[in-house]
Amino acid sequence: MPVETEETLSIIKVSIFKFAENIQISVAKERILEGAHSLFMQYGVRSVSMDDVARELAMSKKTLYLHFSNKDELVTEVVRFHMDGEMAEFGRVIESAVNAVDEIFKLAKCMREHAFRVNPSLLYDLHKYHAEAWAIFQEFKSEYLVGQIIDNIERGKQEGYYRLELNARVLAILRMEIVQMVFSDQVFPRSEFDFIEVQMQVFDHFVHGLLSEKGKQLYQEYQSQEVNNHSK
Known part of the structure; x- marks a missing residue:
């Protein structure tokens, strides 16, 4: 076999090995x-250690540290992982929505499902102990989420379902700050308030502040459909 052919095969084998690795x-x-x-x-x-993660995955800590040098790096990458999932899910909702009210109604369902899964201390832990992860969340909130809310409000105004005098940017920023406030144990102590109920009360208040009379009628129709679906 020619030397050039042997060298080519050797390079291919190394490339395949690295690809598989x-x-x-x-x-x-x-x-x-x-x-x-x-x-x-x-x-x-805060309450989850690297030992807990390794134990949950039936993995040695050595293997865990091969991929993440410390907990802070892991938290940062998990936040990025979560943000990617959120954007993909929101994208599917927005693409499937037939109007602005349908979009915000479907996003409310997503929010309810997420609220059942999230520990209320999560944002506090990120803010206090993981600066880089917190900065990623803040950027996601101020750019992506605020942008999506602005787009929804402008769409609703054009369709006649939202009030025309609304300032979309002001309300989008307000909405995100209120969402973050709901996670505060100082504002809504878990000993006194049900976290999910607070989330939904705040959301319902926000939505009704957006809706025109035409929008209120459509929103009530969606709510009735939801009740009927649950009763079947």
Whole structure:
């Protein structure tokens, strides 16, 4: 066999090996992110240790530290992982919505489902103990989420379902700040308030502030359909 052919085959074998190795690393890292994400959502960030993550995944700490050098790095990557999932889910909702009210009604359902899964201490833990992860969340909130709310409000105004005098940017920023406030144990102590009920009360108040008379009628129709679907 010519020398050039042997060298080419050798390069191909090395490339295939590296490709397979990268896939294994990627799969392992994805598994860690999914497992840590589940734990953080359920218990908050501070109360979950690297030992807990390794135990949950039936993985050695050595393997865990091969992919993430410390807990702070893991938390940061989990936040990115969560944001990617949120954007994908919101994108599907927005694409399927037939109007602005349908869109915000479907987003409310997503929010309810998320509220059942999230530990109220999560944002506090990020803010106090994980600066980089908190900065990523703040950027996601101020750019992506605020942008989506602005788009929804402008769409609703054009369709006649929202009040024309609304300032979309002001209300979008207000909405995100209120969402963050709901997580505060100082404002809504868990000993006195049900977290999910507070979320839904605040959301309902916000939506009714947007709706025109035409929009209120449509929103009530969606609510009636939802009640009928649950009663079947």
